[in-house]
Amino acid sequence: MTGKNDGICLAADWHLSQIFGILSLERKADNMCKKFTPDELNKMDHKTKNDVICQMQDRLEHLEQNYENLMEQIHLANQQRFGRQTEKLDDIAGQLSFFNEAEANCDENVPEPTVEEVIDPARKVPKKPKKKGQREEDLKDFPQEEIPHDIPEQELNEAFGEGSWKNMPDEIFWQLRFEPAKWIAEKHIIKVYVGTDGVHQDEFLRGDHPETMFKGSIATPSLEAAIINAKYVNSNPLDRISRDFEANGLNLSKQTMSNWTVWTAERYLLPVYERMKKRQLEAHVNQSDETPVEVIHDARPAGSQSYMWVHITGELSAVEPIIVYEYQKTRHSDHPKAYYKDFSGILMTDGLEQYHKLARDLEGIKNANCMAHARRHFANAIKAIGKSNPKAVEASVAYKALVRIGAIYDLEGALKDLTSEERLKERQSAIKPLLEEFFAWLRKIQTDQTVLPKGETAKGINYCLNQEEYLKVFLSDGEVPIDNLASERALRTFTIGRKNWMTINTVRGAQASAMIYSVTETARANGLNVYYYVKHLLTELVKHLRADGNIDETALEELMPWSKTLPAECYKRRK
Numbered sequence: 001m002t003g004k005n006d007g008i009c010l011a012a013d014w015h016l017s018q019i020f021g022i023l024s025l026e027r028k029a030d031n032m033c034k035k036f037t038p039d040e041l042n043k044m045d046h047k048t049k050n051d052v053i054c055q056m057q058d059r060l061e062h063l064e065q066n067y068e069n070l071m072e073q074i075h076l077a078n079q080q081r082f083g084r085q086t087e088k089l090d091d092i093a094g095q096l097s098f099f100n101e102a103e104a105n106c107d108e109n110v111p112e113p114t115v116e117e118v119i120d121p122a123r124k125v126p127k128k129p130k131k132k133g134q135r136e137e138d139l140k141d142f143p144q145e146e147i148p149h150d151i152p153e154q155e156l157n158e159a160f161g162e163g164s165w166k167n168m169p170d171e172i173f174w175q176l177r178f179e180p181a182k183w184i185a186e187k188h189i190i191k192v193y194v195g196t197d198g199v200h201q202d203e204f205l206r207g208d209h210p211e212t213m214f215k216g217s218i219a220t221p222s223l224e225a226a227i228i229n230a231k232y233v234n235s236n237p238l239d240r241i242s243r244d245f246e247a248n249g250l251n252l253s254k255q256t257m258s259n260w261t262v263w264t265a266e267r268y269l270l271p272v273y274e275r276m277k278k279r280q281l282e283a284h285v286n287q288s289d290e291t292p293v294e295v296i297h298d299a300r301p302a303g304s305q306s307y308m309w310v311h312i313t314g315e316l317s318a319v320e321p322i323i324v325y326e327y328q329k330t331r332h333s334d335h336p337k338a339y340y341k342d343f344s345g346i347l348m349t350d351g352l353e354q355y356h357k358l359a360r361d362l363e364g365i366k367n368a369n370c371m372a373h374a375r376r377h378f379a380n381a382i383k384a385i386g387k388s389n390p391k392a393v394e395a396s397v398a399y400k401a402l403v404r405i406g407a408i409y410d411l412e413g414a415l416k417d418l419t420s421e422e423r424l425k426e427r428q429s430a431i432k433p434l435l436e437e438f439f440a441w442l443r444k445i446q447t448d449q450t451v452l453p454k455g456e457t458a459k460g461i462n463y464c465l466n467q468e469e470y471l472k473v474f475l476s477d478g479e480v481p482i483d484n485l486a487s488e489r490a491l492r493t494f495t496i497g498r499k500n501w502m503t504i505n506t507v508r509g510a511q512a513s514a515m516i517y518s519v520t521e522t523a524r525a526n527g528l529n530v531y532y533y534v535k536h537l538l539t540e541l542v543k544h545l546r547a548d549g550n551i552d553e554t555a556l557e558e559l560m561p562w563s564k565t566l567p568a569e570c571y572k573r574r575k
Contacts, residue, residue, distance in 0.1 A: 036052065183248070186220070188209055190206050190207045190209050191206070191207040192204060192205070192206050192207075193205045193206075210543075211542050211543070211545070212542075213260075213264070213538065214263055217260070221536075221537075221538035221539040221542065222535050224261070224264055224534075225532075225534040227241060227257050228261065228264070229520075229530050229534065230244075231261070232493075232516050232520045233520055233524070233531075235493065237254075238258060241257065242254045261512060262508060262509060262512045264538065265512035265515040266512065267549070268537075268541040268542070268545070268551070269515045269541075270515060271553060271556060272515075272519060272537070272541075272559070272560065273324070273514075273515040273519065275553075275556055275557075275560065276322055276518055276522060276560070276561075277311075277324050279320075279322055279560075280312070280313055280322040280324050281340070281342060281343045282319075283313040283317050283319050283322075283345065284314070284317060284345045285313070285346045285347075285477070285479045285481075286311060286312065286313060286314060286340075286345065286347050286348070287312050287314055287315070287347070287349070287481070287484055287487045288309065288310065288311050288312075288336060288348075288349050288355070289309070289310050289488055289490075289491055290307045290308065290309045290310070290331060291491050291494065291495055292305045292306070292307055292308075293305075293306050293307065293327075293510065295327075295329075295506065295507055295509075295510050296505050296506070297505060297506045298329060298506070298510075306327065306329050306330070306510065307328050307330065307331050308325055308327055308491070308494055308510075308513075308514065309325070309328060309336070309339070310323065310324070310325050310326075310487055310491050310494075311324045311325075311326065312324070312486060312487055314346075314348065314480065314486075315481050316420065316479050316480070316481050318420070318479075320526060320562035321522065321525035321562075322562075323517075323518060323522045323525055324518045324522075325494065325515075326339060326514055327507070327510040327511050327513070327514045329507075332354070333354035333355075333358060333361075336358050337357075337358050337361060340358060343362075343365060344365065345366070346365075346366045346367075346368050346473065346477060346479075347359070347365055347366070347367055347368065348480060348481055348483075348484050349367065349368070349369065349370065349487075350369065350370045350373050350484055351369055351370070351463060351466070351470075355367055356470075366473065367470055367473075368471075368474060369467045369470035369471050370483045370484035370485075371405065371408070371471055371482050371483045373463065373483075373484075374405070374463050374464045374471065375402065375460075376460075377398075377457070377459040377463060378398040378401045378402050378460040379398075379402065380456040381396065381397075381398035381455065381456035381457045381460070382396065382398050382399055384456060396457070397450065397451050397457050397461075398456070398460065401438075401457075401461075404434070404437075404441070405438070407434060408431055408434050408438070408482075411426075411431050411434070412431060415427070418478075420477075420478030421478055422478070424476075424477065424478035427474070427475050427478070431475065432475050435471075435472065435475065438464075439464065439465070439468055442461050442464055442465055443465065445461060446461055446462075446465065490521060493517070494517055519534070520534070523561045525561075526561045526562050528561060528566070528571060529569075529570060529571065529572055532572060533566070533570045536559075536569070536570055540555070541559070
């Protein structure tokens with residue numbers, strides 16, 4: 001299973017266990033079914049014989065349903081193990097492997113990109129006819145080096161004759177050169193003076209100098225920012241970062257980097273984290289999701305599953321985007337209940353019962369559910385059918401459901417740039433009729449019993465009808481998104497990192513990771529360069545660390561990822 005997503009493997013294994021369970025039940029039913037001889041059948045009265053026939057018909061129907069469920073689960077298990085994970089109607093099969101990514105994406109007919117195409121897209125302007133010197137303007141923010149390519153005078157004389165030549169305007173072309181990381185050893189020389197006479201005799205004065213992050217440590221805000229950027233933004237495990245550093249002349253063990261990272265979170269980032277939580281809970285709409293993580297030393301048996309929860313401001317809200325991660329040992333409803341105890345508004349989630357319980361137990365919270373989760377069951381049903389049978393796909397209830405959901409998503413997508421008031425008006429007039437028709441159609445399908453009761457299509461129908469009230473909440477509030485995909489995207493960086501480092505060693509490490517991910521992902525969501533922002537943040541926080549070990553909170557607001565007073569370099573792309 002090298003290179004496969006652990007979650008996919010678990011899901012596929014679950015499907016296989018269900019398959020074997022069905023086979024076991026069928027074998028048991030076969031053993032219990034009595035086989036009548038021709039003489040026994042001839043001696044039966046008409047009513048008894050009819051009863052036997054009806055029982056056999058019921059059993060045959062049951063067997064056919066189980067067989068179809070069995071085949072669906074086999075196809076789905078194979079697709080989840082080996083197929084591409086997508087919900088698009090036109091792209092539900094196939095896979096791009098990590099190991100053939102270069103070959104699969106290679107197209108020698110694609111032209112070499114221009115400088116304008118590879119520099120920061122955010123700095124691009126609409127294409128216009130190129131002006132003279134435009135490329136130089138595009139590259140002005142990069143360190144520059146002039147490399148002349150001249151011709152020796154002797155060669156010129158040999159080519160043109162003695163002195164029979166003159167200079168023409170230079171030809172200029174640009175390239176981008178990459179250089180590995182550079183290290184600068186800072187030698188801080190603190191001048192020391194002592195009084196020699198009078199009342200100040202033997203008194204000392206030392207030159208003003210920056211405080212160190214950790215006593216006796218060579219760590220600096222820039223170095224720690226580089227480690228955080230590599231691990232939490234680029235998802236590199238510490239041993240790989242250590243090897244990269246060593247290749248560039250720095251022998252820094254993963255244990256040392258781990259210590260620095262945990263200390264940074266606990267000493268400097270905790271007050272930033274708490275301020276982010278407070279601000280996030282002030283939003284009218286929030287979104288939440290969770291994903292499993294294994295913590296080795298958490299006082300529980302090996303292999304016990306913990307969870308990383310994510311809480312974000314609604315993606316359609318007018319407030320600044322805030323992403324908060326929270327480590328908990330379990331998936332119990334007490335955790336979101338404690339987190340959202342002071343929240344009043346709408347919480348967008350999936351259909352997990354813990355969230356419904358939260359809305360029931362806490363006054364002021366209204367639960368909204370995710371339409372994408374409904375779509376997934378229908379997509380799975382189509383994956384099970386497979387692309388090789390397009391007529392069966394198009395004739396399926398799952399396909400028809402996805403077409404209806406797709407039409408709703410198409411309309412919703414066109415409303416992205418509207419105000420919440422405008423979006424609500426358009427939803428009421430255009431989307432509400434489609435959604436009502438969709439639910440009416442589902443109820444008819446359910447009544448007609450035209451789908452397998454245990455199949456993926458039935459699961460999608462049941463999810464929609466059971467969550468109908470919550471799936472319609474977005475129709476009544478323009479700030480509520482149609483789904484919870486923003487939360488899933490917020491977890492993506494963490495899940496990629498989890499695949500690389502597999503486990504977290506301690507609860508303390510998990511909590512530190514939650515704080516750091518909160519800072520880095522919120523910084524990204526606010527359009528910041530994470531490296532420069534974390535470097536600036538730590539530089540300033542070191543200055544504001546009081547003697548009692550606490551951070552001066554009066555300085556925090558100007559340092560938050562949404563602050564409008566951050567230095568310009570925090571918005572630059574790293575060079």
